[in-house]
Amino acid sequence: MELAAQTSGQARDFTPALPLLRAYDFTVATFTRESVWRSALLRQLDPRESDVIADLGCGTASFLALVGKAATPVRLIGIDPDDRILAKARAKLAMVGVQASLQRGHLRDTSTLLAGAGVNKIVSSLVFHHAHLAEKRAGLKAIFTALPPGGELHIADYGLQRTRLMRVLFAIVQRIDGYDSTQPNADGILPTLMREAGFIRVDETAVIATPSGSISLYRGIRPPECA
Numbered sequence: 001m002e003l004a005a006q007t008s009g010q011a012r013d014f015t016p017a018l019p020l021l022r023a024y025d026f027t028v029a030t031f032t033r034e035s036v037w038r039s040a041l042l043r044q045l046d047p048r049e050s051d052v053i054a055d056l057g058c059g060t061a062s063f064l065a066l067v068g069k070a071a072t073p074v075r076l077i078g079i080d081p082d083d084r085i086l087a088k089a090r091a092k093l094a095m096v097g098v099q100a101s102l103q104r105g106h107l108r109d110t111s112t113l114l115a116g117a118g119v120n121k122i123v124s125s126l127v128f129h130h131a132h133l134a135e136k137r138a139g140l141k142a143i144f145t146a147l148p149p150g151g152e153l154h155i156a157d158y159g160l161q162r163t164r165l166m167r168v169l170f171a172i173v174q175r176i177d178g179y180d181s182t183q184p185n186a187d188g189i190l191p192t193l194m195r196e197a198g199f200i201r202v203d204e205t206a207v208i209a210t211p212s213g214s215i216s217l218y219r220g221i222r223p224p225e226c227a
């Protein structure tokens with residue numbers, strides 16, 4: 001299934017967080033063991049005050065809020081193609097008192113949107129399974145270009161579904177989000193695509209079983225020699 005979805009007669013070239021946006025935060029908390037993978041992702045990201053961190057497909061800014069509270073005054077940028085979810089992100093960040101610059105865009109726009117921003121770490125959670133293969137590839141290339149030598153990419157998303165139970169549970173996500181974008185993730189393609197984009201020291205650092213399939217954490221580094 002292509003990512004284009006019809007809404008009010010207008011084509012959308014991304015999969016929205018959920019058809020019912022109001023239920024998004026509740027659904028993620030209940031069906032993904034959110035506190036487990038978000039805290040593991042935060043530990044892996046290890047935010048420092050000197051970091052400039054971009055969250056791609058930031059959604060309602062749940063992770064930006066966590067990072068902002070963990071390291072002050074870290075500089076934060078959130079990018080998402082959905083204006084409605086960016087409005088929710090703005091409201092959440094204001095409520096928790098975390099500052100971030102929010103921009104509209106897709107994974108593939110990363111290098112253009114982040115040019116000159118000084119970003120040294122990029123993070124993305126539960127986004128790549130929404131992207132069709134060409135967008136996954138273009139996104140990883142754009143992320144590689146946006147990072148300086150030694151810059152870090154951290155991803156949390158549905159990855160290789162290793163057991164029958166995880167495959168059955170993930171099939172529910174696939175029915176909602178579409179097979180074409182989700183199946184490459186379930187086949188474990190992300191580390192291969194990260195290496196293809198030029199990242200080194202690519203690792204699947206954790207695999208977390210959840211009621212909606214297993215969520216993997218990945219890390220990759222832009223090699224220092226690629227100045």
Ligand SMILES: C[S@@+](CC[C@H](N)C(=O)[O-])C[C@H]1O[C@@H](n2cnc3c(N)ncnc32)[C@H](O)[C@@H]1O
Nearest residue numbers: 014015017057058059082106107125126127130
């Ligand atoms: C399941 S939500 C995850 C949101 C957030 N990262 C989180 O952890 O809660 C997926 C998000 O990815 C965004 N998205 C979908 N396709 C995208 C793309 N091609 N590039 C960037 N973001 C995309 C959606 O608008 C949505 O906000």
